[in-house]
Amino acid sequence: xxxxxxxxxxxxxxxxxxxxxxxxxxxxxxxxxxxxxxxxxxxxxxxxxxxxxxxxxxxxxxxxxxxxxxxxxxxxxxxxxxxxxxxxxxxxxxxxxxxxxxxxxxxxxxxxxxx
Amino acid sequence: xxxxxxxxxxxxxxxxxxxxxxxxxxxxxxxxxxxxxxxxxxxxxxxxxxxxxxxxxxxxxxxxxxxxxxxxxxxxxxxxxxxxxxxxxxxxxxxxxxxxxxxxxxxxxxxxxxxx
Numbered sequence: 001x002x003x004x005x006x007x008x009x010x011x012x013x014x015x016x017x018x019x020x021x022x023x024x025x026x027x028x029x030x031x032x033x034x035x036x037x038x039x040x041x042x043x044x045x046x047x048x049x050x051x052x053x054x055x056x057x058x059x060x061x062x063x064x065x066x067x068x069x070x071x072x073x074x075x076x077x078x079x080x081x082x083x084x085x086x087x088x089x090x091x092x093x094x095x096x097x098x099x100x101x102x103x104x105x106x107x108x109x110x111x112x113x114x115x
Numbered sequence: 116x117x118x119x120x121x122x123x124x125x126x127x128x129x130x131x132x133x134x135x136x137x138x139x140x141x142x143x144x145x146x147x148x149x150x151x152x153x154x155x156x157x158x159x160x161x162x163x164x165x166x167x168x169x170x171x172x173x174x175x176x177x178x179x180x181x182x183x184x185x186x187x188x189x190x191x192x193x194x195x196x197x198x199x200x201x202x203x204x205x206x207x208x209x210x211x212x213x214x215x216x217x218x219x220x221x222x223x224x225x226x227x228x229x230x231x
Contacts, residue, residue, distance in 0.1 A: 032218045043121070043208045043222035044159070089158065093218045102149070103210075103220055107158045 003027045004092050006106035014114050019077040021109050023090035026071065030092040034103065035064060035075045038087045047088075048075070080113045087111070118142050119211050121223035128199055129231055135195045136226045138209030144189035145211035149220060150182070153206045165192040189214065199230040 005024045013019045021035075031052035036044035050057040050064045050073070057064050063076045077084055087110050091103040118141040128134050138148055146167045151159040163184050164172040171184035181203075183195040192211075196203055206227050210220035 034219060036222070041206070041225065041227065043119070043210075043224045046117070046219055046221060049217070049219055095218070102161055102164065103218070104161075105158045 002107070003030075004090060004104045004106040006088075006090060006109045008109050009107070010110040010112070012112045012114060013080045015082055016079045019075075019080045019084065019111055019113065021075040021077075021088050021090075021111065023073050023075075023106050024071060025073075025092050027092070027094065027104075028071070029094040030104075031095055032093045033064070033066060033073050034091045034093075035062070036089045036091060036105075037084075038089060038108070040087075044089060077111075080111075082113045082115050085111055085113045117213065117219075117221040119209065119221050119223040121209055121226050123226060124224060125227045125229075127229045127231065130200055131198055133195055133197045134199055134228060135193055136207055136209070136228075138192045138194070138211070138223050140190045140211040140213075140221070143211070144214045146189060146214050147212045148186060148192040149210045149212075150184060150192075150194050151208045151210065153208060153225075159208060162194075196228065199228070201230045204228055204230045 034049040035047045038044040048059050048062045048064050050066050066073045087108045089108045090106045093103050120139045122137045148165040150162045153159050162177045165184045165186040167186045173179045186192040208225040210222045
């Protein structure tokens with residue numbers, strides 16, 4: 001049962017344009033969402049996160065939008081740069097009172113930014 | 116800040132031997148560290164949650180006797196793959212959560228294990 005889904009395995013965008021990466025989840029208990037960027041043979045790098053009490057969080061070129069009713073979040077990168085080319089994973093967790101809140105990862109979207 | 120290191124970055128071993136992978140949080144303390152495994156073109160799969168000073172919590176289907184986890188201090192967790200076999204070949208990644216912070220996990224660079 002894939003609780004976090006990234007339905008687009010890949011996305012190609014022109015340099016300077018906006019990249020929009022999408023993520024859907026099924027567990028309504030998730031209340032914290034994160035985006036990670038990953039290059040081949042490297043560990044994921046944290047990009048940006050959002051709590052369920054918000055619907056938008058912005059950090060420089062990266063903005064994450066959360067639509068709780070639709071159980072959907074998206075990552076916007078603008079303007080896109082060739083160095084942004086990587087696999088992007090969304091992840092979610094729930095603060096169910098436990099001490100260790102596991103992250104559940106999506107399957108990733110490969111972003112290619114064309115010069 | 117929030118740097119996590121892993122050692123070794125790459126290891127090749129013979130079938131039947133054991134391999135230890137270290138995960139360190141360099142500039143923060145982590146009561147909780149996580150071990151993941153990633154197969155080619157697949158997502159990260161959580162193997163176990165490592166808690167400082169207590170036993171690790173393993174995910175369903177992960178053999179605790181095969182993947183030994185020790186979290187001896189607030190900055191170090193180790194994963195030992197015992198009696199490794201070719202099917203254990205994979206990319207192993209650890210992460211750590213800052214003691215003071217949110218649910219954000221910071222990841223190490225990963226360890227590529229190849230079992231011949």
